[in-house]
Amino acid sequence: MFYEAAVFAFFDSDGDGVGDFAGLEAKLDYLSWLGADCLWLLPFYESPMRDGGYDVADFRSVHEPYGTIEDVARLVSEAHRRGIRVIADLPINHTSDRHRWFVEARRPGSPTRDRYVWADDPSKWGEARVIFSDTHDSNWSWDPVAGAYYWHRFFDHQPDLNYDHPDVAAEMIDVARFWLDMGLDGLRLDAAPYLYERDGTDCENLPETHAWLKKLRAVVDEEYEDRALVCEANQRPEDVVAYFGDGDECHMAFHFPLMPRLFMALKRGDASAVAEIIEATPAVPEGAQWGVFLRNHDELTLEMVSEEERAYMYEQYAPEPAMRKNLGIRRRLAPLLDGDRRRIELMHAVLLSLPGSPFLYYGDEIGMGDAHTLDDRDGVRAPMQWDSSPGAGFSSADPSHYHLPVVAAPGYGPEAVNVEAQQADGGSLLNWVREALALRRARPFFGAGGFELVPTGHPALLAYIRSDGASKVAVLANFSDERVEAEVRLDGVRWRPALASGCRLEGRRGEAGPYGYGWFEPPT
Ligand code: GLC
Secondary structure, eight states, X not given: OEEEEXXXXXXXXXXXXXXXXXXXXHTHHHHHHHTOSEEEEOOOEEOOOSSTTOSOSEEEXXXXXXXXXXXXXXXXXXXXXXXXXXXXXXXOSBOOTTSHHHHHHHSTTOTTGGGBOEESOTTTTTTSOOSSTTTOSOSEXXXXXXXXXXXXXXOTTSOBBOTTSHHHHHHHHHHHHHHHHTTOOEEEXXXXXXXXXXXXXXXXXXXXXXXXXXXHHHHHHHHOSSOEEXXXXXXXXXXXXXXXXXXXXXXXXXXXXXXXXXXXXXXXXXXXHHHHHHHHSOOOXXXXXXXXXXXXXXXXXXXXXXXXXXXXXXXXXXXXXGGEETTEEOOOHHHHTTTOHHHHHHHHHHHTTSSSEEEEETTGGGTOOOOTTSSTTGGGOOOOOOSSSTTTTSOSSOGGGSSSOOOOSTTTSTTTSOHHHHHHOTTSHHHHHHHHXXXXXXXXXXXXXXXXXXXXXOTTEEXXXXXXXXXXXXXXXEOSSSOEEEEOOSOOOOOEEEEEEEEEEETTEEEEEEEEEEEEEOOO
């Protein structure tokens, strides 16, 4: 299990209202108690923080309020001591406009102008979509200093690096080395599809981009042991699998197409879209692995669904316009599911039993809420709620001085949702998640074993078998709010539940109450 955390939001050790590396270190025991195998850190490099740190001003330094490079090294070794790995998010596609390279490139007559991507005509590469569509209507912005337009797939303060320039292609590999040398176990390659631009294309998933990623992989294979490259490519299944190469590109890639379909299935009371996307997902090379997830630090993206499906998702999950951001929904898991414990458990029971490694977003394990009225995606990046105090036990600073405010939505504030209370309550969501993770860990075939859909004859009831030959688990999940009975076309053995709620499997007869789910095993 990968646990995604923002350094600024996890725990503040020095009382300045901003989370830091020493704070993360202090909470490693919590992560190990929960059952995290790997910690994914959002970008922590020097940054003006206009995009949560994805706007990097210096790739070889640590954002000052978070601590020092030594603090990073200590966190990594303390995590390793507990058997937890650490991967760092690396925004490879762009820099902040404060990065030294951009400052130099802009200067009239700059010899290094071409480390970024410039044009005189902003209609160039018009086939490339605009990703931050709420903020921009073009991927070009005019720079009066340079007297030219520069290319940016994200915010206008994030100029895209020009990978055709040898300095760039080489430097970003050296940056990867810098952090791997520090002992980090891998990198999440942010915005990987957009590295190169070519005429007559939509400038995504280009062969040149794959070639650079393969070069990075070769370096990782030759110079390091046991490290992983995790690809962020929000693309269709057939385009995402290309990032595994033939087992010579990224080790992992997020399964973006699956995620919105899980949410859709739940509202429609019909799991067909989930079954279909799994069937449409091409096989991955040996040793490669999907990263499956429900939520992360971004909006719940709806870029890879049809217009009709997007309209449905907005209507069902983002009734207030302020909940929408770009082509997505800026809400956290628990509020999306109306705080309904049955649905939260069902979604986790499916997520944790699908092929791949689950990625959990900090705070979702306790059912944290959000604040969709905050700027950009800040509403899903609130301070972790450790205890019931007004400041949520996040920092000794006055909560009004916190980097981002504590969640205040009714029923979601720290008095109602916090780690301390849930650790003490055997029946809490937190303890349920921990138990589900432990059950999953004891069955390694959940990660990389076989997967087989089982017909149920009922659209709401998703059924599949996970196995490794010797052992197997039958998973049943009722995506509807109605009681469902169906024939599950399985061998008629006597199944016994390893994890279940409102769900039974007897021989071939499956029975599930509203949002009931179960992991069933043949008797040993
Ligand atoms: C990725 C990140 C997102 C960021 C964007 C631009 O999509 O997940 O948070 O804003 O890249 O760097």
